[in-house]
Amino acid sequence: MTKLLSHLGLYFIMMKKVISKPENWSIFRKQLALEMEKVGLNSVSLVIILSFFVGAVVSIQTAINMSGRSFLPSYLVGLASRDSLILEFSPTMLSLILAGKVGSSIASELGSMRVTEQIDALEIMGINSASFLILPKVIAAIFIFPFLIIISMGVGMIGAWIGGLSVDITTGDFIYGLKYQFNPFYITYAIIKTIFFAFIISTVSAYFGYHTKGGAIAVGKASTNAVVNSSILILLFNYILTDIILS
């Protein structure tokens, strides 16, 4: 319990340093562009591949579970795929995957900078190292993750359509299912969740990386802690946010 409180205290102290006006706006813009590339563009291919195949599998499994139950209309495959992707897979499952990719990258980058004294070097120069290194990552994640999630929804549905074709779900039925009783608020809900998850992934990972002590082993440990703790918090906040927003 003391350890948890100590972590929380250090996290909030770090966040107080992170949320401050950048010392040099032109350098901040460059850093932000760099982070958007690292956090966002470099994850696009992973998001496309994962979403396509998960979408295809969801649609095939739904169709197989429905087979032999003639009272269930085949357009339900489109509807089930749509809701699974929009409500859970794209915002939550993909955020868990991104916690692994982006979170570990943030923690190991900051951890390496800490153990090689690069963060100390920034502080000696009179730079607020937490703000300089972490703020661009947090803003980049909050800005880019919703786009990744929207790409994931689109590609996932293409995957679901192709998967559906392989189990004899017609394009017409599938599209009818996609449109059937569609509630646009689900997209808003997914984006709200994603913004929270982006904040969790970037700040929790940065916290573990920034506070690394030791050498190479400590960097690895920080990276693991970042992924594990981000994932737990994502699942916890997924429950809280769903309860607040949807119920």
Next chain:
Amino acid sequence: MIEIQNIEKHFGTNHVLKNVSFLFERGKTNLIIGESGSGKTTLIKILIGLHTVDSGTVLFNGVDFNTIKTKKQRLLRQEIGMLFQGGALYDYMSVEENIMFPLNMFTEKTEIEKLERVNFCLKRVKLEGKNGLMPSELSGGMTKRVAIARAIVMQPKYLLCDEPNSGLDPKTAIIIDNLIQEITKEYNITTIVNTHDMNSVMEIGENITFINKGEIWWKGNKDELLNSNNKELNEFVFASELFKRLKKA
């Protein structure tokens, strides 16, 4: 000049620095020597504000570093050049970008002016034309020299060096030592070198402080060091056969 007065520092129950007071003079190479774990790295980290003191004061030209506000501490830090043990160059920046970084952050100079300053510093550390190299392409000695160039690019008033020769061959170590001493004289800055390399002590030791078990045990210059009768100092400095012979000679 930097003055420390009655510094006390604990890490848990470990009393690392005990009532340490010292004056680091301007225009001189001030050396802190001592065994590993004697408290010299803690002292240098206190000087640059990476560790806080339990009690005591750190004065930079009369300004108490620990009592001024964070913003003023940051401004003061811009007057400090620091050479880290491993160089601490930013991995993702080239040599030129590393040296130019403080100029980009804190000055309004034009690109041409900044580049001129970078090239001047590179020339000063005898690395002309190496602008485009990445830190991973540099040898240990080159890394230290780039780090020195970055430390002096803002024309600091204070230069702090933590184990500048660790991991270097004797010839390169002498080059780095001489460079530090030349820069100290040239810019009339206050330089503090934290080392346990006895070659450095004999090469550039003008104002030497021996720290033992967290206390200042001995002060003097390299000539006084050779003739000292301080038992602990002699055991530390003349531990090797070579230095024992030197003392006898």
